[in-house]
Amino acid sequence: MQKLKKEWFSNIRGDAIAGIVVALALIPEAIAFSIIAGVDPKVGLYASFCIAVVISFVGGRPGMISAATGAMALLMVTLVKEYGLEYLLATTILTGLIQIALSYIGIHKLMSFVARAVVVGFVNALAILIFLAQLPELTNVTWHVYVLTAIGLGIIYLFPYIPKIGQILPSPLVTIIILTIFVYFVGWDVRTVGDMGQLPDTLPIFLWPDVPLDFETLKIIFPYAFALAIVGLLESFMTTTIIDDLTDTKGDKFKEARGQGIANIASGSMGGMAGCAMIGQSIINIKSGGRGRLSSFLAGIYLLVMVVFLADVLTVIPMAALVAIMIMVAIGTFDWGSIKRLRTLPLSTNIVMLGTVIVTVGTHNLALGVLTGVLLASLFFANKISHFMYFETEYNADKTQKVYKFVGQVFFNSSEKFYESFDFKEVLDKVIIDVSRAHFWDISAVYALDKAVIKLRREGAEVEIIGQNEATSTIIDRFGIHDNPEEIEKIMGGH
Amino acid sequence: MTIVACIDGGKLSQSVCDYGIELAKTHNLPLTLLHIIEKNTYAKVNLSGAIGLGSRDNLLEELTSEDEQQSKQEVKHGKELLISLKEYASKKGFEDVNLAHRHGLLSESLLDLEREAKVVIIGLKGQDSENKNIPIGKQVENILKSLHIPIILINGSHKPIKKVLIAYDGSNSSKKALDAIVSRPLLGDVQRDIISVNNDQALQEAKERLSSANLNANFVLLHGDPVDEITKYQKENQIDLIAMGAFGHGAWHNIIFGSVTHQMLIEASVPLLFLR
Numbered sequence: 001m002q003k004l005k006k007e008w009f010s011n012i013r014g015d016a017i018a019g020i021v022v023a024l025a026l027i028p029e030a031i032a033f034s035i036i037a038g039v040d041p042k043v044g045l046y047a048s049f050c051i052a053v054v055i056s057f058v059g060g061r062p063g064m065i066s067a068a069t070g071a072m073a074l075l076m077v078t079l080v081k082e083y084g085l086e087y088l089l090a091t092t093i094l095t096g097l098i099q100i101a102l103s104y105i106g107i108h109k110l111m112s113f114v115a116r117a118v119v120v121g122f123v124n125a126l127a128i129l130i131f132l133a134q135l136p137e138l139t140n141v142t143w144h145v146y147v148l149t150a151i152g153l154g155i156i157y158l159f160p161y162i163p164k165i166g167q168i169l170p171s172p173l174v175t176i177i178i179l180t181i182f183v184y185f186v187g188w189d190v191r192t193v194g195d196m197g198q199l200p201d202t203l204p205i206f207l208w209p210d211v212p213l214d215f216e217t218l219k220i221i222f223p224y225a226f227a228l229a230i231v232g233l234l235e236s237f238m239t240t241t242i243i244d245d246l247t248d249t250k251g252d253k254f255k256e257a258r259g260q261g262i263a264n265i266a267s268g269s270m271g272g273m274a275g276c277a278m279i280g281q282s283i284i285n286i287k288s289g290g291r292g293r294l295s296s297f298l299a300g301i302y303l304l305v306m307v308v309f310l311a312d313v314l315t316v317i318p319m320a321a322l323v324a325i326m327i328m329v330a331i332g333t334f335d336w337g338s339i340k341r342l343r344t345l346p347l348s349t350n351i352v353m354l355g356t357v358i359v360t361v362g363t364h365n366l367a368l369g370v371l372t373g374v375l376l377a378s379l380f381f382a383n384k385i386s387h388f389m390y391f392e393t394e395y396n397a398d399k400t401q402k403v404y405k406f407v408g409q410v411f412f413n414s415s416e417k418f419y420e421s422f423d424f425k426e427v428l429d430k431v432i433i434d435v436s437r438a439h440f441w442d443i444s445a446v447y448a449l450d451k452a453v454i455k456l457r458r459e460g461a462e463v464e465i466i467g468q469n470e471a472t473s474t475i476i477d478r479f480g481i482h483d484n485p486e487e488i489e490k491i492m493g494g495h
Numbered sequence: 496m497t498i499v500a501c502i503d504g505g506k507l508s509q510s511v512c513d514y515g516i517e518l519a520k521t522h523n524l525p526l527t528l529l530h531i532i533e534k535n536t537y538a539k540v541n542l543s544g545a546i547g548l549g550s551r552d553n554l555l556e557e558l559t560s561e562d563e564q565q566s567k568q569e570v571k572h573g574k575e576l577l578i579s580l581k582e583y584a585s586k587k588g589f590e591d592v593n594l595a596h597r598h599g600l601l602s603e604s605l606l607d608l609e610r611e612a613k614v615v616i617i618g619l620k621g622q623d624s625e626n627k628n629i630p631i632g633k634q635v636e637n638i639l640k641s642l643h644i645p646i647i648l649i650n651g652s653h654k655p656i657k658k659v660l661i662a663y664d665g666s667n668s669s670k671k672a673l674d675a676i677v678s679r680p681l682l683g684d685v686q687r688d689i690i691s692v693n694n695d696q697a698l699q700e701a702k703e704r705l706s707s708a709n710l711n712a713n714f715v716l717l718h719g720d721p722v723d724e725i726t727k728y729q730k731e732n733q734i735d736l737i738a739m740g741a742f743g744h745g746a747w748h749n750i751i752f753g754s755v756t757h758q759m760l761i762e763a764s765v766p767l768l769f770l771r
Contacts, residue, residue: 014540017540017542018540018542021542021544024544025544156545157545157547159543159545160541160543160545166543167541167542167543168542169542169543170542170543170544170545171543171544171545172544172545173544242551245555246551246554246555246558247558248558248559248562279551280546283546283550283551283554284544284546286554286558287540287541287546287550287554288540288541288542288544289540289542328545328546328547329546331546331547331548332545332546332547332550332551333546335551336548336549336552337549337552
C-alpha cells in the first residue's frame, strides 16, 4: 500500500509537468513510427495511449515511459505489407501473451547473458535505424523540406539556450508550432501529417482483430509475435537499467516484463500496435522531473486528449517538423560515449558492439542483432578463458617415466590444446597425467583425456591418472552449491 | 538483542534516546541509535524536452552530483547527531551504545533489524513532519503495520516509566500486549492497570490470565468511548505509558470505521507501546 502510494503520488507536481512534455514528444514519435510500420498514424497513437496508461498501473519501473516504438515498428513492416492491419493487431495481442509467459519463466534472469557491449550496440543500432527510417521523407523532395528540417533542428537544439522560457517550453513543441504556422502562411506545398493516413477522430474502442482464429493465422503471426516479444522485453529491460542508474532506485524486471505483456494485449485489442519501453522518452521524462507512475499515466491521457481534440490541427503539421524531432530522438538515443571509448576498449568488446550494430542495421531486426552480439561475446569469453591452461612436465632419473601436470580450465575450446600438449612420439614406459589442479568443464574435456590415454597406450606406455575426480567435479550441472564458499573452495581449490 | 532508538534530529530525538537508555538499563541490553538517510528531492528540472549528444551521460552526471552533495551533507549531519547522542548517553551513565547509520527507508531498515531488536522506540513525529500541521508522522502507520516487534511511540519529553496502563479488548494483539507487560516484562517492574472499555468478559479473561500466572494488577472496567475513557483514566491516574495491541480489528475494519489505534495516536499524551 505504502509503496504503491509512493510510486504514484510522491512526486505529483513533477510527474504532472513531465507528463505534458512526454506527451508532446510522444505524438510526433507515434505518428512517425506508424509511418515506419506502414499503418495509419492513429494505430501508433492509440498504441501509445494504451501502453502508456496500462503500464503505469502494471509496470515494474516507475518513471519509465513505454509506447509505440521504432524497434517494434521495424519488425512489423513485412507483416503489414503482406497481411494488413488486422493481422498486426492479432500479432500484438499474441506478443503480449508471449511476454507474459516469458515473464513467468524468468526471462529477466537471462539478461545477464547480454553483455554491456551488446547493450551499447543495441542502443546504437536502434538510433541508426530511427535515423534511417527518416530518409524516405528526405529523398526525392524539394529543397523546401531540407530548409524546414534544418530550421526544425535549429529550433530544437538552440531554443533551450534562450534564458527563462528555454527551460520551460518543450523545444520540440515550439518547432512544430513555428514550422506549421510558417508553412501554413507561406503556402509551401510540402507533405503534412494529414497525407500519411488517418488520424484518430474518436476515443479508442475495444475491438477484437478480424482474423480467422485458426492454425494458419498462428503460423503467420507467431514468428513476428515472438520477435516482437523478445525485442520489446530487451529494450524494456535495458531502459529499466538506464532509469535505475539515473534515479538510483531499483525497478522490478519481472513485473515490468509481465506489465509489457498486459500493455500489449490492451493495445492490440484497442486498435494499437505493439510497443515497449522507450529509451529517449524515458530520458526526457527523468530530465523533465518525472519519477513516479503518474507521469506515464498522465502522458497517455494528455496524448489522447490532444490527439482527439486537435486532430484537425495535427493534419497540417509538415512532415519536416516530425523528421527533425525524430532526428533529435536518434541523436539522443545514440550512445556517443561508446564512440569515444572505441579507442580504449579491447578489440573483442568493440567487435561485439559493432557486430550487434551491423547485423541489426543490415536485417532491421534487433533480435538478430542481439543474438549475434551475445554469441560473439560468449565466443570471445570462451576463447579468453581457454588461455588459462598450462602444463609442466617432469621425468624420473632414467627418463623412462614422465609426469604431465595440468593446471587450468579444460573445456570444449581448450580440449584440443590439452590433447596436443602430449608428446606422443616420445618413447616412455610410464606416463603419469596429473589433473588434480585442472578443471574439466564438459564432456569435450573428458573425451580429450580419454583420447590421449588411448593414444599413449597404443604407443606402449603405461598410463596413470592422478586427481581425475577433483578435475571432473566441475562438470556437475548442479548450480546450487556454488553459492557456498566451502564448496567453491573444494572445486576451485589450489588456484 | 538490542533496544533500537530511531533518531532523526527532530525535537523528539533526545526523548527517544532517554527512553532507549531507560529500557536498555532495564534489560541490560545495548542501545542501538539508528539514523536513516532518506533521499527524496528532485531539484533541477529541464522541460526543454530536447535530447542531444551525450544527453544520457550528462543527465546521469548531473543527477549523481546533486545526490552526492545532498548525501554528503546528510551523512555529516547524521554522524554528528549520532555522536552527540552517544555522548549524551554516556553523560547519563550509559556506555553500551551502538550506532547504526543507513540509507533507504526507515521501515525497510527496521525490517532488517527486526530479528535483533527487542523493542523499537520512535518519535510520533519526525523532523519532516513536525513543522507540518499533521497529528502523526508520515511513516508511523506504515511502520506499525509492517513491523512485528514491540514499538514504543514517544510524543513528549522523558518521564521514568512507573505506572503502565494496558488497554485490553480481548483481541489477539491486546493479548500480546498483556503478555509483554505482564508475563515477559518488557518494561521491567512497573505498576499495572489493566483497563477494558465496555467489555467485562474481556476483563474477566485478563484476570484469569494473570491469576493463573500469579501476578498482580489493578483491573478497571470503563464505559463509553474507548479513546476518551482511556485518555481520561491516564490523566487522572498519572499513567506513564499506555500499552495496547495495534490494529485489533484487521485492516478492512480500520479502513471503513477508522481505527482506535489511529485515534489513540492522536489523543494520547504519554508514550504508547504497540504490539501486533
